[in-house]
Amino acid sequence: MDIYRAHVLCCGGTGCSSSGSAQLIQRFEEKIKENGLDKEVKVIRTGCFGLCEAGPVVIVYPEGTFYSRVKVEDVDEIVSEHLLKGRKVQHLVYSDHATHEQNANKALADINFYKHQHRIALRNCGVIDPENIDEYLAFDGYKALEKALTTMTREQVIEEILKSGLRGRGGGGFPTGLKWKFAAASQADQKYVACNADEGDPGAFMDRSVLEGDPHAVLEAMAIAGYAIGASEGYIYVRAEYPIAVKRLEIAIGQARDYGLLGKNIFETGFDFDIQIRLGAGAFVCGEETALMRSIEGKRGEPTPRPPFPAVKGLFAKPTMLNNVETYANVAQIILNGADWFAAMGTEKSKGTKVFALGGKINNTGLVEVPMGTPLRTIIYDIGGGIPNGKKFKAVQTGGPSGGCLPAELLDTPVDYDNLIAAGSMMGSGGMIVMDEDNCMVDIARFFLDFTVDESCGKCAPCRIGTRRMLEILERIVNGKGEEGDIEKLENLAKTIKATALCGLGQTAPNPVLSTIKFFRHEYEAHIRDKKCPAHHCQALLNYVIDPEKCRGCTACARVCPGGAISGTVKQPHSIDPAKCLKCGACMEKCRFGAISKV
Amino acid sequence: MKSLAELEAIRQKTLNRINLRQEKEGEVTRVVIGMATCGIAAGARPVMLAFMDEISKRNLSHVTVSQTGCIGMCRLEPMVDVIVPGQEKVTYVHMTPEKVGRVVAEHIVNGRPVEEYTIGAAEK
Incomplete structure (x- = not known):
C-alpha cells in the first residue's frame, strides 16, 4: 500500500480545465519528481470544487x-515552499471577497462559501479521484446497492425513496418515488432505466459537475433504480459537449463492470444490470423526456404527446423510468441513511438539498448545494459573496x-419548488443568474426568448410560431x-402558448417574459412610451454625452x-455627434475625468 | 467479479490511503517534522521517510505525517512533534530513522511516549 504524507488535489472539472489545470497537474508532477518528493506527495485530479470563480483550485492535504x-x-513556489519546507505560500491562499480573510489556518468547511452549504449530491466532488473506483468505494460507494440488493425487497426500495420526499431535480419536481412506483407497476418483458444528462439551461452545470466529479454515484x-422497477438495461443520455463527463463515465462504467x-x-x-451511454448533439428540446427517448x-x-407516459410506454415502446443526474446523485445516500434522514432536511414539500449554479453579476461564480428552503439572500450574499463592483442587485x-x-x-x-412557482418563476435545473442595475430586464426577456426560438423543434404551432411573434x-x-x-399583446400570446404548446419547452417559454412584465413593467413602459432604457443598456435607446464642465479637452476620446x-x-470641451455615434462606449472607457455618460 | 468481502477490503485499504483528505479534528494523530533548512541539514528527511514507512507497514489509518518550519531550537534537530488527540504534545529531539520504530510502536500505537527521546530528557 502506498501511503503519501501529502495529497495535492487539483480540480479537473471543465471550469478549471479551461483555465489550465491540466498544465498545472503536469507541472506539479514534474516539480515534485525533480525535488525527489514523488514517493511522499501525490497529485490527484478531482472533480469540481464548486468555487469556479477562484479556479484553478488546488488543495493541499493534510493541512487543507x-x-x-x-x-x-x-507551482514551483508551492512545491519548493509548501511541499518541501512545509511553509504555506500565503499570497496564493484563497481570500474571501467580502471579508478579505485568508483561510490559511482554517478548514475548508469554514470558508464562507462552504460554511452555509450542505453537500449531498456533490459530496464527493473535489474529494475523490473520479477516475478511480477504489476511492468511490472508500467513501461508502456501492454500499447502498449492496444494501438494496441483499437486504431490501423491490417494494422497500421504492417505499424508501417515496418516503424521503425526493423530487425530480431536473426541473419539474415530480416526486421521484411515484415515478419509480408507476414504472414498477407496468408489466412488460423488458423495462429501461434512463438518466437525463442533457443539461441545456444556459448557466446551469450541476449535472456536468456530478458526472465529472462523481460518476459512480x-x-x-x-x-438501484433498475432493481426497484425490474429493469436490466440503463441508458445515460449525455451531451457531446461534455467531453470530460463522457470520458469519466466511460471509465467508470468500465471499472464497475470489472468489479x-x-x-x-x-x-x-x-x-442483471448494465448501462450504455448515448451522446446528444446539443438540442435543447432533447432534455424533454419524450424527445430524449x-x-x-x-x-x-x-416530443410526443403524453399520455402515454414513459412509465407505461417509453423507450422502444417499453416502460421506462427517466431521472435527472442530480436526482440520482441523492439516491444512494437515501438508501444508506434512510428516508427520515433525508426528509429531515428542507421544507414541508421540498425535501433534501438542491444544487445551484451561480452565475452572472456575482462574486463567487460556482456551484453551491444548500438545503431546500434556504433564502435567496443567503445564497446570493452569504455564499455567493454579493454583487461585484459595488453595484446594486436588481434581479x-x-x-x-x-x-x-x-x-x-x-x-x-x-x-423550494412551490415558493418559486408562487413567485412566478420555477426551480428548473437550478441555474441562478444574478443581474445588477446595468441589466435591462426587457433585453433579458428578449435574450431568453431568442434562445427558445432557436431551440424550438418546430413540431407544434404555438411554440414554433408563437414564440417567434x-x-x-x-x-x-x-x-x-x-x-x-x-x-398586452405579449401577455395574450404568452397565455395561449402556455395553454396549448405540446411539451415543457413551449409551455414554459413565455415565463421569462411574463415574470419580467410582472415585476419590471415600468421598464417595458419606459422603453415603449419614453423610448428610454432605464438601465442604459439598449443601444438604440441611449446616447453618449460629454459634460462640458468636466471635459478638459484632452482629446483622448x-x-x-x-x-x-x-x-x-x-x-x-468636446462634443459627440449623435448621428455619427456608433455607441460602442470606447470614449467612455478612455475618459479619465468621468465626463462622458450614457443618457 | 469481486465478492462483497473483497469490496470491503478495497474500501478499507483505500481509506487508509486517502484518510488525510478528511478533516476530522480530534481523531487523527499527527506527526509533525521540523523541516526547515536546519532540520533537513540535520537529517529530517530520512526520519520522515522512516515514519511514513513504519505507518504504512502497520496500516495506521489514523496517523498523518506533515512538515513544519523551523521550531527555533536548531541544535536539537531533527525534531518531531507527536500529537495524539486528547494528550499533550510530545516533542522528540535528535531523531534518527532508527529511533522511529520505537516511537511508532510505543507512543503512537500504545500511547506511552518514549521518555528518553523527548526534549525533556535531552535538556536535563
Whole structure:
C-alpha cells in the first residue's frame, strides 16, 4: 500500500480545465519528481470544487490549504515552499471577497462559501479521484446497492425513496418515488432505466459537475433504480459537449463492470444490470423526456404527446423510468441513511438539498448545494459573496429559459419548488443568474426568448410560431419601436402558448417574459412610451454625452472614437455627434475625468 | 467479479490511503517534522521517510505525517512533534530513522511516549 504524507488535489472539472489545470497537474508532477518528493506527495485530479470563480483550485492535504487562481509559474513556489519546507505560500491562499480573510489556518468547511452549504449530491466532488473506483468505494460507494440488493425487497426500495420526499431535480419536481412506483407497476418483458444528462439551461452545470466529479454515484443509483422497477438495461443520455463527463463515465462504467458492480448476477443475487451511454448533439428540446427517448432510439428528437407516459410506454415502446443526474446523485445516500434522514432536511414539500449554479453579476461564480428552503439572500450574499463592483442587485433569474426573474423584494423567499412557482418563476435545473442595475430586464426577456426560438423543434404551432411573434415584439421594443398595446399583446400570446404548446419547452417559454412584465413593467413602459432604457443598456435607446464642465479637452476620446463622431479643439470641451455615434462606449472607457455618460 | 468481502477490503485499504483528505479534528494523530533548512541539514528527511514507512507497514489509518518550519531550537534537530488527540504534545529531539520504530510502536500505537527521546530528557 502506498501511503503519501501529502495529497495535492487539483480540480479537473471543465471550469478549471479551461483555465489550465491540466498544465498545472503536469507541472506539479514534474516539480515534485525533480525535488525527489514523488514517493511522499501525490497529485490527484478531482472533480469540481464548486468555487469556479477562484479556479484553478488546488488543495493541499493534510493541512487543507486552499490555493486559488494558481498559475503554472506558481507551482514551483508551492512545491519548493509548501511541499518541501512545509511553509504555506500565503499570497496564493484563497481570500474571501467580502471579508478579505485568508483561510490559511482554517478548514475548508469554514470558508464562507462552504460554511452555509450542505453537500449531498456533490459530496464527493473535489474529494475523490473520479477516475478511480477504489476511492468511490472508500467513501461508502456501492454500499447502498449492496444494501438494496441483499437486504431490501423491490417494494422497500421504492417505499424508501417515496418516503424521503425526493423530487425530480431536473426541473419539474415530480416526486421521484411515484415515478419509480408507476414504472414498477407496468408489466412488460423488458423495462429501461434512463438518466437525463442533457443539461441545456444556459448557466446551469450541476449535472456536468456530478458526472465529472462523481460518476459512480449515478451508476450506483441507476442500478438501484433498475432493481426497484425490474429493469436490466440503463441508458445515460449525455451531451457531446461534455467531453470530460463522457470520458469519466466511460471509465467508470468500465471499472464497475470489472468489479462486477454492473453486468450479470450482481453480488450473486441474480440481478442483471448494465448501462450504455448515448451522446446528444446539443438540442435543447432533447432534455424533454419524450424527445430524449426518441433521440436515444435514433430518431429525430421531437416530443410526443403524453399520455402515454414513459412509465407505461417509453423507450422502444417499453416502460421506462427517466431521472435527472442530480436526482440520482441523492439516491444512494437515501438508501444508506434512510428516508427520515433525508426528509429531515428542507421544507414541508421540498425535501433534501438542491444544487445551484451561480452565475452572472456575482462574486463567487460556482456551484453551491444548500438545503431546500434556504433564502435567496443567503445564497446570493452569504455564499455567493454579493454583487461585484459595488453595484446594486436588481434581479435573479432562476430556472433558465423556463423560469423567471425575481426582484429584490423577493430576496427573502425561501427557495423550494412551490415558493418559486408562487413567485412566478420555477426551480428548473437550478441555474441562478444574478443581474445588477446595468441589466435591462426587457433585453433579458428578449435574450431568453431568442434562445427558445432557436431551440424550438418546430413540431407544434404555438411554440414554433408563437414564440417567434413574441420575440419580434420584444426586438421592436428594445430597438425603440415599441407601440402602446405591445405589453398586452405579449401577455395574450404568452397565455395561449402556455395553454396549448405540446411539451415543457413551449409551455414554459413565455415565463421569462411574463415574470419580467410582472415585476419590471415600468421598464417595458419606459422603453415603449419614453423610448428610454432605464438601465442604459439598449443601444438604440441611449446616447453618449460629454459634460462640458468636466471635459478638459484632452482629446483622448476623439482619438479613440472609431466613427469620428467626437469633435472639439485641444483644451476646449468636446462634443459627440449623435448621428455619427456608433455607441460602442470606447470614449467612455478612455475618459479619465468621468465626463462622458450614457443618457 | 469481486465478492462483497473483497469490496470491503478495497474500501478499507483505500481509506487508509486517502484518510488525510478528511478533516476530522480530534481523531487523527499527527506527526509533525521540523523541516526547515536546519532540520533537513540535520537529517529530517530520512526520519520522515522512516515514519511514513513504519505507518504504512502497520496500516495506521489514523496517523498523518506533515512538515513544519523551523521550531527555533536548531541544535536539537531533527525534531518531531507527536500529537495524539486528547494528550499533550510530545516533542522528540535528535531523531534518527532508527529511533522511529520505537516511537511508532510505543507512543503512537500504545500511547506511552518514549521518555528518553523527548526534549525533556535531552535538556536535563
